[in-house]
Amino acid sequence: MDVLLILALALLLAWPLGAYMTGIFSGQKHWSDKVFAPVEKGIFKILGINASAGMNWKSYGIAFLISNLVLGVIAFLLLMFQHVLPMNPDGIGPLSWDLALHTAVSFLTNTNQQHYSGQAQLSYLSQGFVIVTLQFVTPAMGLAVCLAVLRGLMGGRNVKDAEEGEERDLGNYYQDTVRAVLRLMLPLAAVVALLLASQGVPSTYQASPTVPVVEQGQASVDQLTEQKIPLGPVAAMVAIKQLGTNGGGWYGPNSANPLENPTPVANAIETIALVLIPIAIVFMAGGLLRQRGFARMSLAVMGFLSLLCVGAAIYSEQQPNAAFSGLAEQAGNMEGKEVRFGTDLSALWATLTTQTSNGSVNAMHDSLNPVAGLVTRSGMLINAIWGGIGCGFVNFIVYVWIAVFIAGLMIGRTPEIFGRKLEKTEISWLGVLLVLPSAVILTFTAITVAIPAITGNSNPGLHGIAQVFYEYTSAFANNGSGFEGLGDNTPWWNISCVIVLLLGRYLPLVIPLVIAGLLAKKRQIPVSNGTLPLHNLTFGVTLVTVILILNFLSFLPSMVLGPIGEALELTSIAGDLK
Numbered sequence: 139m140d141v142l143l144i145l146a147l148a149l150l151l152a153w154p155l156g157a158y159m160t161g162i163f164s165g166q167k168h169w170s171d172k173v174f175a176p177v178e179k180g181i182f183k184i185l186g187i188n189a190s191a192g193m194n195w196k197s198y199g200i201a202f203l204i205s206n207l208v209l210g211v212i213a214f215l216l217l218m219f220q221h222v223l224p225m226n227p228d229g230i231g232p233l234s235w236d237l238a239l240h241t242a243v244s245f246l247t248n249t250n251q252q253h254y255s256g257q258a259q260l261s262y263l264s265q266g267f268v269i270v271t272l273q274f275v276t277p278a279m280g281l282a283v284c285l286a287v288l289r290g291l292m293g294g295r296n297v298k299d300a301e302e303g304e305e306r307d308l309g310n311y312y313q314d315t316v317r318a319v320l321r322l323m324l325p326l327a328a329v330v331a332l333l334l335a336s337q338g339v340p341s342t343y344q345a346s347p348t349v350p351v352v353e354q355g356q357a358s359v360d361q362l363t364e365q366k367i368p369l370g371p372v373a374a375m376v377a378i379k380q381l382g383t384n385g386g387g388w389y390g391p392n393s394a395n396p397l398e399n400p401t402p403v404a405n406a407i408e409t410i411a412l413v414l415i416p417i418a419i420v421f422m423a424g425g426l427l428r429q430r431g432f433a434r435m436s437l438a439v440m441g442f443l444s445l446l447c448v449g450a451a452i453y454s455e456q457q458p459n460a461a462f463s464g465l466a467e468q469a470g471n472m473e474g475k476e477v478r479f480g481t482d483l484s485a486l487w488a489t490l491t492t493q494t495s496n497g498s499v500n501a502m503h504d505s506l507n508p509v510a511g512l513v514t515r516s517g518m519l520i521n522a523i524w525g526g527i528g529c530g531f532v533n534f535i536v537y538v539w540i541a542v543f544i545a546g547l548m549i550g551r552t553p554e555i556f557g558r559k560l561e562k563t564e565i566s567w568l569g570v571l572l573v574l575p576s577a578v579i580l581t582f583t584a585i586t587v588a589i590p591a592i593t594g595n596s597n598p599g600l601h602g603i604a605q606v607f608y609e610y611t612s613a614f615a616n617n618g619s620g621f622e623g624l625g626d627n628t629p630w631w632n633i634s635c636v637i638v639l640l641l642g643r644y645l646p647l648v649i650p651l652v653i654a655g656l657l658a659k660k661r662q663i664p665v666s667n668g669t670l671p672l673h674n675l676t677f678g679v680t681l682v683t684v685i686l687i688l689n690f691l692s693f694l695p696s697m698v699l700g701p702i703g704e705a706l707e708l709t710s711i712a713g714d715l716k
Contacts, residue, residue, distance in 0.1 A: 156421020192307030195655025250386030278318035280528030290654025380411035385497030431673025454509035460708035474505025492517035495526030497618030508705035594625030614642030
């Protein structure tokens, strides 16, 4: 019942939010202009940016890449020199260069993969002005690219005036990004932060207090009599961590930590926030494209795949842990879980956090039963069941293009979407996107497991392979969660993950932007009886089939060497013990 209530609330809240997002990004006058327009004009004036100037796909993509480069350099330098900068009352030292580079790139790419423990290795300045700032800005950048792709699908903002083959106006990158931060992220984060603070999540800049331990035990020379409680502006960070599909927590254990996620109400708020904006983007897309049927089809496909995965994960975690077969009463798998959440809410979170590019956790994914572990991996590999803010729907559009291409071939017509043909150039770019995940993830996994000295995994056999594969999948999918137990704070892991992070973020965003820009310049073909409808059940089933088959064919061997093989192995062991 708790699971159904959380999912229903997320859907109900996303509907009006999607309508609001349609209004602020439509280019038309909106009631929010009275509040935010003066602030935006001031920001653009300070930065010397003409926010009214339109951009084609090239200038939009260049602005996106340059802004990311500038932010990345600033973040890296602040992390390297945090020990000499203010707002460090606990006297925390600097990060190593490779860890600082990984952390900067991880948060720059909206991945938030953490090879550090936040409360112990980052100052308040690093947490508040590096980590949290990137958690606001980077999802806004992804949403901006998504908006440009959607405008490209409709021929650009100048579609009525431009000639065939002429460059199209896909919007202004800086205006889209600033609006996403000011009008969407900040107001929502303020509301969620207040709600979390009301549940007891810390919100302070005071130094961490030292308190006596509750149970001091037997007297001894090295007896622990006191401990330091790490605090900080945790509620603010957790709010945008969840809303921005970021995932990087204040504390190392993330939302399994009772200070970061203290109550069942806080857990429900954080779970809803995790999928709120990604679901709202589906409604927004329908409004901006003026294709409500396409939005309903998209919502149905994503919802079906999401519920399928949620059901499989919950069922898996309700089964006993095979490692305890014959040793204890057979109940659900509570290894690595907080008792206050139990198996169902933990499995729900694990599934949703990997369907989006969030990656936050309220349980240890390394302790999931194999089927649930397979579900979390599958969500990241598909990376379009809700997905991250902006980038998730862009990935979904990529699957739509591929499904349109395949369906067009099946009925003997040139594939087209919204009246614009997908031809050789666009299909070639889609081919790059098809092979990219398997080429990157499998290559780095093979190299790492082949050299035990750099692997650093804590488990032998199939689960050890799964740990390594999961880490690179998490990096490529901009997710950030992990099968913890992996010794990942090493030069090899930090540098190799940086490469995977960059490839997994920028190519899957820039290439669809290129395709959208090319499609926008084409002549729109009128709708006819031979036009492939994108809003009916037939296309929805085709799209689901394409998504599943592509990922199944690309990663079946890795599944057999990971969770599938592990599940069979554990089943065999449990049977022998009986």
